[in-house]
Amino acid sequence: MSMKIPFFKSKQPEKFNQASDEKVPDHIAIIMDGNGRWAQKRGMPRFLGHKEGVTAVMKIVKAASQLKVKTLTLYTFSTENWKRPKAEVDFILKLPKQFLHMYLPDLVYNNVRIGTIGDMEKLPDHVCEPLQYAVDRTKDNDGLQLNFALNYGGRDEILHAMKSMFQDMNDKSLSMDELDEQQFAKHLYTAGIPEPDLLIRTGGEKRLSNFLLWQLAYAELVFTDVLWPDFSEDEFLLAIKEYQQRQRRYGGI
Template sequence: MNIPFFSNKTSGPLMDQGESTPEHIAIIMDGNGRWAEKLGMSRAAGHKEGVSTVVKIVKAAVDCNVKVLTLYTFSTENWKRPKKEVDTILSMPKEFLQEYLPTLISNHVRIQAIGDMENLPFYTREAVQYAVARTSENNGLQLNLALNYGSRHELLTAMKEMFKDLNDDKLSLRQLSEKDFSKYLYTAGMTDPDLLIRTGGEKRLSNFLLWQLAYTEFWFTDVLWPDFSEGEFLHAVEDYRQRKRRYGGL
């Protein structure tokens, strides 16, 4: 892929907007397979094209001064798909990082992974763990790759770990708070998403960040992920900027 990644300077209609720009954006990248099938191509080709969109949207997030971008890359339910398609999806992080890690590093992007990494193929874990280590000192955009992620599994695992600490008297049940519980999640130490974007026309969360999205603003589009452009991304951010977040108040 010869796709321009980062420009030498930030530009665009949403620069320097301060607090009105969402700090944390989460994206459900839906529609790769359907995009390919519409064009008479294999679903694997759609996933490879989807990587090109990831490149563009990471750049757009950097230009918008977004602090955290979380991408739903592979869910715990995606194992149900045909093996060939699963193998293709799980090879994408390695291909993406092999080509773009130097650029990510030079632009201060910090990579994190959330999900159950133990059950992923070695080549996927190795590529992601290497990228996490190489970018750990960067202080720019935090790029979270949600790999083998399922929110119900995350919550169940968190509760098991929390109950263990309660039994070991490391926690007080009476004083237990939402903040305490959040420390057991994959997203410990991160702010909750301000904006969720889902492409592909579906309007559901698909077991993604169920706890963290409690007060997130949602933005849905029929555009399939490979066709999702920087302009669409900016449209979503601009729409978010026009909303008033009340968090249950007036």
């Protein structure tokens, strides 16, 4: 009988100990950009960049778990990504099932809890069913919360929340006088999930691309030119180190 191997050896590498000297963000969100360009730079089809990006996902999940990050949210497929060529979209939408087939046993063993945010009803069954299985399989874990943002768009989420809130008002379960930021947040896809402390975007672009527009109001933003498949544990640590040097005032002094 084979023995399951934890993500990390019992003795942590020195570089992780150094990053742990100061406050590590509780919630890190990542826009994983640059897969297609990574492949094109190497004369390869774009889809191979997305495949290579899956390996980078697991590296960062492991690093986040070891650093005791509480929540990691990955921008996996946006509402705008449907505009890409059908063959590329079809390939991307096969990746969650492949990722879980390869790594779900390790995620379960290492106490990772899986979640999703976005309009899952518009995704095909071959995406939703394995993800729902993973959510159910890990629901009792209390380690790293790993969220996949799938068919997710910030504006779509806000509209969805407004419709849900108006329905509650029509049902008399919510009154106009009760409306505030906390009530609104309860109707978002991220209800119950703390807002990100740090957003990392790879690939050289410096924009949010419709990601967590409400939730990122006071997050620290770190942009890197490194393309996602090349985004290593060291790059992840550099982003966290930069976060640790920021002063978060939330509008105060």
